[in-house]
Amino acid sequence: MDARNGETLRLHSTNMSPKGDPGADTSGSNHLDSPGKGSVEDDYDPHLHRETEGASNNIEALVNLLKCSLGTGILAMPQAFANAGIVTGIISTIVVGIIVTHCLDILIKSQYWVCKTKRVPLLTYPETMRGALSAGPGFMRKLAQPSAACVDSFLVVYQLGICCVYIVFIARNMKQLVDPYQELRTEWFLLFILVPLMGFNLIPSLKMLAPFSMVANVLTVLGLGIIVYYVSSDKKSQEPLDLWGSAATFPLFFGTVLFALTAVGVVVAIENNMKTPKSFGAPCGVLNTGMTLIVVVYVVVGALGYKFCVSECSDSITLDLPNNWVSTTVLIMYMVAIFISYALHCYVPVEIVWRDYVKPRLEKAGSQRLRLWEYVVRIVLCLITFVLAAAVPRLGLFISLFGAFCLSALGICFPAMMELCCSWPDNLGPGRIKMYKDIALFLIGIIGLVAGTYTALVAIVNSFM
Template sequence: MAQETMKLKPVGANKNYSDDSRNVERGEGSPQDDDYDPHLHRNVEHPTSNTETLIHLLKGSLGTGILAMPEAFKNSGLTNGFICTILIGILCTYCLHILVKAQYIMCKRLKVPILTYPESMKVALESGPQCLRKFANMSPILVDFFLVIYQLGICCVYVVFVAVNIKAVADQYTETAISVKLYILMLLVPFILINSIRNLKLLAPFSTLANVLTFASFGIVLYYIFQDLPSIDERPHFGTAYTFPLFFGTTLFALEAVGVVIALENNMKTPKSFGGTCGVLNVAMVVIVFLYVGMGFLGYWRYGEQSEASITLNFPPQDALAKTVNILYSIAIFISYGLQGYVPVKILWDTYIFKRLENSNHLLVWEYVLRIGAVIVTFVLAVTIPLLGLFISLFGAFCLSALGIAFPAIMEICVMYPDKLGPCKYILIKDILLILFGIIGLCAGSYSCLSEIINALSSGS
């Protein structure tokens, strides 16, 4: 059964691309050779349609982050949050296009149907400026590190979210409040089961159900938001420089789904439909940004400084509708765990584990050991630091500033080097600015989040 997973790997995934990259640089196997189209040579056993890909992409991005947007706006201010959420959404979409385009160019040059994100980074650096080539061999490990940490971080946030919302409902029926950590432990087996689904095709119906539950929950959320809206003048339009990195991390976490995007594009039946002006990516991101801006703006307008890490926690816990939205969204996030957990398991299995066990007669057993182990890791983190809002900001700032902004820019520089950097090398200048922005976001966001986490833990909250 492990062969099913391996068919998603690129042809020649384990070969050394150094010679091919140098051949391209010397003009042998030139990128001008347009005869090979990687999209036509993909062999995916369970390809997803455009609609299924769109559903997965919406579900992958409409997670816990959207319910955290009112708190994000609390850290940025009303007007500042509105404008910056749109700008960050445009930036995320642009960088994803850069990444997908660069991967396509690399596949075309090397005549392979698929390259993973880490492989693309290595190939790009090998053919880029001389000063970057020495980092080529270590780059796949670095990219995998960020991807795995980020995806496990999302899974950890999902576990905390479900536990917190179940606790909010259950506390209305128990005389003694039970610790959120105990609820987390109760959820271990269900999360192991959802993470045992092994391909995206089987996850599509679950994602559809999750999307239905999500949009139904949005209706209830809006019902509470539009009750007793205060004067908009009561809300500050701009936050402070110290809290803005928290907004940046939360918004980046919410909008950027780079790991899921690459996995989905690689598994599409018609990958050419992914990019383009009216492609799957742009359609999904327009919907996502609209929903995030609306949730953040309206939620903060309604609850102001009382905005919680999840807006569902602001609702009157004794209300039947409040309980309903907590349960519905918890089910949706529980289903989404399967999609988010698919990515780190695939990376670890395909890249680091399968080649060491390929002669084993128990491949399926080892794969399930990995899946269960990944779930246990997220639960250990969730029990250790059950701070939902700060978790969201930290993983967004630390991982996505690199994966979603800096790395795609580095890759584009290398792919376009040396003679395709545009008039006055504007592509080089633009990408250097993106890299600097990503580094600043990573450092400032991580520092602010870690400071808040330490303060929260030391104060016992």
């Protein structure tokens, strides 16, 4: 499965113990690691008040983080390196990995601080954003209330974007299999998978999807192993490697790497479900260890895949494999895995739209057909992803677009804003260094969002000309 899986739902699951009082909202010292003078009672630790069934230990959490990071994002890394050049690609992937890891760390610490000041064991990402901004400078406090809806919007767009990527991935790989026998347009394959995916998306429970998720994980790991073997033992193109790439295409690389590396939902879900959550963000804890290994794997796959096909890299490295029975098996395994993963990812926007926006209004109106309306929401959201995929069947550009637009905000800008607010005004470090660091991160996120989104949209338009 991909780094963005069904566990992202935990972003919107507030698991409160009776020991916590969600109504207690007292102000405190704005420090991410510990409350300080004037804060709520120092003895309240949100971690100790969580009631989590089947909590995972450190090794299990690390395995979950690793296995959830092998999906369509990693398959697009060779093309990302083609946009950046091999030297720039290696260095930039490491730098982006460091930035993303740091931002995920401060997101988790911000969530802990807001939970501590509100004396609740757990908060969702939107609630954490609202709570953090409420403690910040005056102009930030004015943004606190609408910030939750803003986070929800980005999460919905992001998850639907992943679903669009998955649809195009399945259709493109089906076309790769069928083309030797009968050449058809990609749009026909989109139609072939519409009804099966829509039916699979009507499954109402994550528990019912869990066995399918296990199958998807096994198929993905096996498929990736075969791909690495092929690209390291053969060569598709004899072109010389581009070492430094082009500034014009670098934003496409940035969007793809963000899409591949930034696992906001998985990271929050895994930390929330740990027996010892304090070890998650430790110097050699689950987050740093897992992200280090993930970055290494992504650099290896990107570099080997780019060396294999150079400028001829397709949107997904699976489309560049030799035409034989082994590569056919890899295509089928990934298609099945991504088909299963589609329902898991579509579950998240369904929950946000249905539970937080549609269902409350229907209950207020006295509707007696809530289950029917839930199915309607599922079908409508599924159709939206198909319309977008059919309108722009460009896998690599989709990945860059949604990576730059959504994850620059969710993975960089928002965590930087939260840390600044939680540290305001007395815990910004010597010379207010933390403030300048967070401003720099915010600017990096904004530049990545604007430049990456613009470049991807221009490339999408040009691809039709």
